[in-house]
Amino acid sequence: MNTFRTDRELLRQWRRLARSQFPAICQPRPAQSHKGTFGTLGIIGGAEGMAGSVSLSAVAALHCGCGKVWLGFHQPTLPLPLLTQQPEIMLATAEHLLQRSDISAWVIGCGLGTHESAVSVLKSCLQQHNIVTLLDADALNLLAQQPDILAGRKNKHNIILTPHPGEASRLLQCSISEIQGNRNQAVCRLAAKYNAWVVLKGHQSLIASPNGQVWQNNSGNPGLATAGSGDVLAGIIGSLLAQQIPLEQAVYAGVWLHGIAADILAANEIGPIGLCAGEIAPAVRWLRNRLSETN
Numbered sequence: 001m002n003t004f005r006t007d008r009e010l011l012r013q014w015r016r017l018a019r020s021q022f023p024a025i026c027q028p029r030p031a032q033s034h035k036g037t038f039g040t041l042g043i044i045g046g047a048e049g050m051a052g053s054v055s056l057s058a059v060a061a062l063h064c065g066c067g068k069v070w071l072g073f074h075q076p077t078l079p080l081p082l083l084t085q086q087p088e089i090m091l092a093t094a095e096h097l098l099q100r101s102d103i104s105a106w107v108i109g110c111g112l113g114t115h116e117s118a119v120s121v122l123k124s125c126l127q128q129h130n131i132v133t134l135l136d137a138d139a140l141n142l143l144a145q146q147p148d149i150l151a152g153r154k155n156k157h158n159i160i161l162t163p164h165p166g167e168a169s170r171l172l173q174c175s176i177s178e179i180q181g182n183r184n185q186a187v188c189r190l191a192a193k194y195n196a197w198v199v200l201k202g203h204q205s206l207i208a209s210p211n212g213q214v215w216q217n218n219s220g221n222p223g224l225a226t227a228g229s230g231d232v233l234a235g236i237i238g239s240l241l242a243q244q245i246p247l248e249q250a251v252y253a254g255v256w257l258h259g260i261a262a263d264i265l266a267a268n269e270i271g272p273i274g275l276c277a278g279e280i281a282p283a284v285r286w287l288r289n290r291l292s293e294t295n
């Protein structure tokens with residue numbers, strides 16, 4: 001059980017900001033709702049040795065409110081220990097998961113690996129043109145190696161790319177210092193090159209829409225500089241997308257919630273030093289519930 005201490009005035013400010021900028025995440029649950037109301041997220045990645053990455057995404061997605069989460073491992077056999085960690089998560093191989101017809105949103109790439117077999121998994125995921133899809137980590141590395149992977153996608157405005165500066169440098173074929181030297185320009189170049197939504201992660205993450213509008217996020221702290229916190233972000237945004245939160249609000253709100261969660265944890269003496277990525281999800285759940293309260 002997790003409750004967090006927060007200054008009341010700060011919580012009021014967060015509510016005001018969230019209600020004006022991303023009202024869809026502040027709605028209380030309708031009494032007549034059921035798990036299907038809140039969508040099904042499909043997460044693909046987790047090659048051998050990397051099961052933890054997609055597990056972090058999936059746990060975060062559940063805590064952020066989506067109805068069901070499927071994990072599709074890019075491995076021939078399933079990493080069974082995950083069942084005991086969070087038995088609510090449904091497990092499959094990536095190939096089997098891609099055949100399901102009930103997925104509301106996809107997250108692909110965390111721990112996926114960059115072998116040839118990963119390319120075909122990514123391509124078949126992208127063939128589901130009408131399903132909003134977030135590409136992270138190795139999906140971005142594959143895209144950097146083979147930019148035409150996105151060429152056959154009919155609708156790119158429902159694609160979200162979430163590179164850290166290292167991945168951004170691969171996507172734009174330049175150095176990390178060039179990315180960091182002009183982050184605004186970098187995020188715009190990425191959005192224009194791929195005609196997609198882009199989150200350039202790091203201190204004060206930048207979000208660019210496909211038509212080049214840029215928004216800077218100011219929540220978060222260096223506690224987030226820890227293995228797996230990007231996997232958690234992918235799960236949060238994917239969860240909001242699966243819940244049918246409008247895409248623009250899902251991307252902005254996801255980045256903001258992830259940062260505020262880290263700020264709440266730090267204020268509760270969990271980090272910033274030694275904050276673990278898995279600790280972010282309960283704080284996101286707490287915050288989403290506080291935002292949907294009426295007072």
Ligand SMILES: NC(=O)C1=CN([C@@H]2O[C@H](COP(=O)(O)OP(=O)(O)OC[C@H]3O[C@@H](n4cnc5c(N)ncnc54)[C@H](OP(=O)(O)O)[C@@H]3O)[C@@H](O)[C@H]2O)[C@@H](O)CC1
Nearest residue numbers: 050051052053110111112137138164165166167202227228
């Ligand atoms: N538990 C698990 O299973 C986990 C699995 N994971 C999975 O591991 C796979 C590899 O992912 P990865 O991101 O660790 O490696 P990689 O793409 O080589 O990037 C590192 C490069 O980027 C740079 N860089 C990064 N951030 C930066 C910043 N803010 N600002 C500036 N530079 C920055 C960094 O630069 P450096 O500072 O080190 O020179 C370096 O060059 C991937 O599939 C992922 O999902 C992880 O999620 C962890 C938990």
Ligand SMILES: Nc1ncnc2c1ncn2[C@@H]1O[C@H](COP(=O)(O)OP(=O)(O)O)[C@@H](O)[C@H]1O
Nearest residue numbers: 164201202220221222224225227228229230231
């Ligand atoms: N100094 C920082 N201040 C604020 N946020 C940060 C900082 N460092 C990292 N983050 C955030 O943490 C996440 C790290 O993502 P990423 O580098 O992809 O991690 P991983 O691959 O280990 O999951 C991103 O959302 C990024 O914006």
